[in-house]
Amino acid sequence: MNPEPAVILEQIRAAVPAARPVLLRNPGPAGQDSILLDTASAQDVFRFLKTAPGLEFDLLSNLTGTDWPEPATAHSVGVPPEIPPPPAQGFLEVVCHLYSTLRREGPLVVRMRTADRAEGAHLPTLTPVYRSAEFQEREVFDLFGVVFEGHPDLRRILMWDEFHDFPMRRDYVAPDDYEYEPTPHEAVWERAKEHYAVPDGTSETGAPAPPQSLGLADEAACEAACSPLREERDRLSPNPPASDREVTP
Amino acid sequence: MSAPVDSLSQPRFVAGDNGDRLLQVSLGPQHPSTHGVFRMNVDLDGETVVRLKPVFGYLHRNHEKIAESATYLGSIPYTDRLDYICSLTNNWAYALAVEKLAGIEVPERAEYLRIITAELTRLINHTAFAGFILGDMGAWGSALMYAFREREKILDLFEDLTGARMMCNYMRFGGCRCDTPEGWVDRAKKVVAEYPAFLDELEQLLLGNEILLARTRDVGALPAATLLDGGITGPLLRAAGCAYDVRKVDGYGLYSRFKFRVPLGGHGDCYDRIMIRFLEMRESLAILREALDTLPAGPVINPKVKVRAFKPPVGEAYARIEGPKGELGFYLVSDGSPRPYRYRVRPPSFINLTLLEDMCLGRDLADVVVILGSIDIVLGEVDR
Numbered sequence: 001m002n003p004e005p006a007v008i009l010e011q012i013r014a015a016v017p018a019a020r021p022v023l024l025r026n027p028g029p030a031g032q033d034s035i036l037l038d039t040a041s042a043q044d045v046f047r048f049l050k051t052a053p054g055l056e057f058d059l060l061s062n063l064t065g066t067d068w069p070e071p072a073t074a075h076s077v078g079v080p081p082e083i084p085p086p087p088a089q090g091f092l093e094v095v096c097h098l099y100s101t102l103r104r105e106g107p108l109v110v111r112m113r114t115a116d117r118a119e120g121a122h123l124p125t126l127t128p129v130y131r132s133a134e135f136q137e138r139e140v141f142d143l144f145g146v147v148f149e150g151h152p153d154l155r156r157i158l159m160w161d162e163f164h165d166f167p168m169r170r171d172y173v174a175p176d177d178y179e180y181e182p183t184p185h186e187a188v189w190e191r192a193k194e195h196y197a198v199p200d201g202t203s204e205t206g207a208p209a210p211p212q213s214l215g216l217a218d219e220a221a222c223e224a225a226c227s228p229l230r231e232e233r234d235r236l237s238p239n240p241p242a243s244d245r246e247v248t249p
Numbered sequence: 250m251s252a253p254v255d256s257l258s259q260p261r262f263v264a265g266d267n268g269d270r271l272l273q274v275s276l277g278p279q280h281p282s283t284h285g286v287f288r289m290n291v292d293l294d295g296e297t298v299v300r301l302k303p304v305f306g307y308l309h310r311n312h313e314k315i316a317e318s319a320t321y322l323g324s325i326p327y328t329d330r331l332d333y334i335c336s337l338t339n340n341w342a343y344a345l346a347v348e349k350l351a352g353i354e355v356p357e358r359a360e361y362l363r364i365i366t367a368e369l370t371r372l373i374n375h376t377a378f379a380g381f382i383l384g385d386m387g388a389w390g391s392a393l394m395y396a397f398r399e400r401e402k403i404l405d406l407f408e409d410l411t412g413a414r415m416m417c418n419y420m421r422f423g424g425c426r427c428d429t430p431e432g433w434v435d436r437a438k439k440v441v442a443e444y445p446a447f448l449d450e451l452e453q454l455l456l457g458n459e460i461l462l463a464r465t466r467d468v469g470a471l472p473a474a475t476l477l478d479g480g481i482t483g484p485l486l487r488a489a490g491c492a493y494d495v496r497k498v499d500g501y502g503l504y505s506r507f508k509f510r511v512p513l514g515g516h517g518d519c520y521d522r523i524m525i526r527f528l529e530m531r532e533s534l535a536i537l538r539e540a541l542d543t544l545p546a547g548p549v550i551n552p553k554v555k556v557r558a559f560k561p562p563v564g565e566a567y568a569r570i571e572g573p574k575g576e577l578g579f580y581l582v583s584d585g586s587p588r589p590y591r592y593r594v595r596p597p598s599f600i601n602l603t604l605l606e607d608m609c610l611g612r613d614l615a616d617v618v619v620i621l622g623s624i625d626i627v628l629g630e631v632d633r
Contacts, residue, residue, distance in 0.1 A: 026565055028565060029352030030350055030565065030567075032566060032567060059482075061576060062567065062578050101498075131604070132478065133480075135600065136480075136600065143311075143313075158632060160306065168314055
C-alpha cells in the first residue's frame with residue numbers, strides 16, 4: 001500500500017512549519033512522489049514521521065545519495081508541481097525510503113539537498129532518530145562526500161581511510177596509478193617500445209620494422225633492472241635465497 | 250630462521266572508558282568464521298566484549314558505479330555476484346525495480362517461475378546457513394556436508410533451467426530468460442517431495458543438541474523495537490517476534506495468491522534465529538508444492554519489452570523483495586538514457602550488521618562468532 005505524500009506533506013506543514021516541505025512529482029510510472037525537506041529542521045520532521053499517530057514510519061529502509069552536478073537534470077527527474085526555476089548550481093541529494101511496519105505502508109520517499117557540492121555539502125544526521133542510518137550515512141559520506149552533522153562516528157566505511165576522493169560522484173575520475181611499484185618488466189617494455197619505433201624517414205609505409213629479436217635477449221640489462229629489487233627483497237625478508245634451500249635428491 | 254613479525258600479530262592494548270587496559274583483537278578478515286573477508290576490531294576485558302567495530306571494504310568494487318556505466322540489461326549478471334549464494338533473488342529484486350521504473354507487465358507463468366526459483370533459493374540459503382552456523386560452533390564440516398548434499402540437488406535444477414549453478418542470470422525485465430526444459434517440473438517436484446525428510450533428519454540432529462542449546466540460547470537477543478530501529482529485516486526481525494515479511498506486506502509478484510504462514514520467534518536469540526530458518530524452509534516447501542502443481546502455461550517473457558536498446562522513461566523507482574537474508578531493495582533513477590542515472594542496492598547483509606556491536610556487548614569472544622553467524626551475511630553484498 002502506498003502512502004499519500006500530498007496528505008503527509010500537509011501534516012508535516014502543520015506540525016513542523018519550519019520544514020517548508022515541497023512535493024516532487026515522479027514523472028515515471030512508479031508513482032512514488034517524494035517530499036523535499038528544508039535541511040534545518042529535518043530531524044524534527046523525521047521524528048514526527050516516526051512517532052506521530054497515523055503515520056508511524058518506524059523503518060528507515062533505505063538511505064542513499066545522488067549527485068546532481070547539472071541542476072537542470074535533477075529538475076527534469078523530480079518535477080515540483082508549481083515548477084519553480086531550477087537551482088543555480090549542482091548539489092548532492094539524500095533520498096530516504098520509509099516504511100511503516102505497523103500500518104504496512106510505504107515507501108514514503110523523503111529527500112534533502114545540500115547547498116552545493118563543495119563546502120556546503122552538509123546535512124543533518126538522522127542517526128539519532130533512526131539507528132539504521134548509521135552505516136548508510138557513513139557510506140554516503142564515503143562515496144558522495146556529504147558531511148552529516150552530528151553523526152556519532154563519521155568515517156569512511158568502504159574505501160580506506162587514506163582515500164581522498166568521492167567515487168560515486170558523476171565527475172569522479174579513477175586514478176591510473178593504483179599500487180604502483182617498479183618491476184623488471186618496465187625495462188623490457190621500454191626496450192620493446194624502442195624496438196618497434198618507426199625510424200625517421202627509413203620506412204616509406206610508416207609500418208613498424210619487422211622484429212629482429214624480442215624480449216629478454218640482453219641478459220645484462222635485465223639483471224641490472226632486477227638486482228636492486230632482489231636486494232630489497234632480501235633485506236626485507238631474512239629467508240635465504242632460493243638457491244640455498246634447494247635439496248639435491 | 251625467523252619469519253618477519255607483522256605488527257598485527259602482536260598483542261595490542263587500548264584504554265577502556267574507565268581506564269581499564271583492554272586487549273584489542275583484530276578478528277578477520279581471513280578467518281573461516283567471518284564468512285568471507287569481514288573484519289572486526291574487538292576490545293576485550295578478559296573474555297568479555299567491551300567494544301566492537303566492524304571494518305568493511307575488503308571486497309568493495311563499487312558495484313553501483315559499475316552498474317551506472319552499464320546498460321540496464323548489462324547489470325543483471327552482475328547482480329548475481331552481490332549475494333552469490335542467492336543469485337536468483339538478486340535478479341528478481343533488480344528486475345522488479347526496472348519493471349516499476351518502466352511500468353512493465355509480467356506474464357503469469359514468469360511470475361510463477363520467479364516464485365519457484367526464489368523459494369528454491371531460500372531453501373539453499375537457509376540450508377547452507379544451518380551448516381555454516383554449526384561450523385561456527387565447532388562442528389566443522391559434518392553438518393555443512395549434509396547441507397551441501399541437499400543444496401547440490403537444487404543447484405542441479407538451476408543448472409538445467411538456467412545453464413548455471415550459482416550465477417544464474419535468469420530473470421529479465423518483463424519475465425524470465427527461458428522456459429523450463431523437458432521434465433524439469435517433475436524433477437523439481439521430486440526434490441521438493443524429498444526435502445522434508447532431510448529437514449526432519451537435520452532438525453533431529455541439531456535442534457535438541459546440547460552444545461547447540463548451550464551456545465545459542467539467550468545469546469545475542471535484542472528487542473524487536475530496537476531491531477526495527479536499526480533497520481534489521483528478514484529472519485532476524487521475525488525471530489524477535491515482529492511479523493514483517495515483505496512477501497505478505499507488499500504481495501509482490503503473485504505471492505498474495507499463495508497460502509503460507511510467517512513463522513515468528515519469541516526471544517530473538519540465536520536459537521530462535523536458527524529455528525526460524527527451519528520453519529521458513531517448511532513454508533517455502535508449501536509454496537513450492539502449490540506453485541509447481543498450479544504452474545500455468547503461457548509465455549515466460551512479455552514480448553513487448555525491448556530488452557536491447559532499452560530506455561525507461563524519466564523517473565525513479567524503489568522496489569524491494571523478501572530476500573533470504575532480509576529486505577533486498579533496488580533504487581533506480583532514470584534520466585531517459587540507456588544507462589541508469591543512479592543505481593543503488595539496499596543490501597540486507599550490510600544493514601543487518603548495524604546492531605552487531607549491540608548484540609555482542611557483554612558476551613564472550615566465542616559468542617561473537619555465533620552471533621555473526623546467526624546474522625547470516627555474505628560479503629559480496631556487504632562490501633559491494
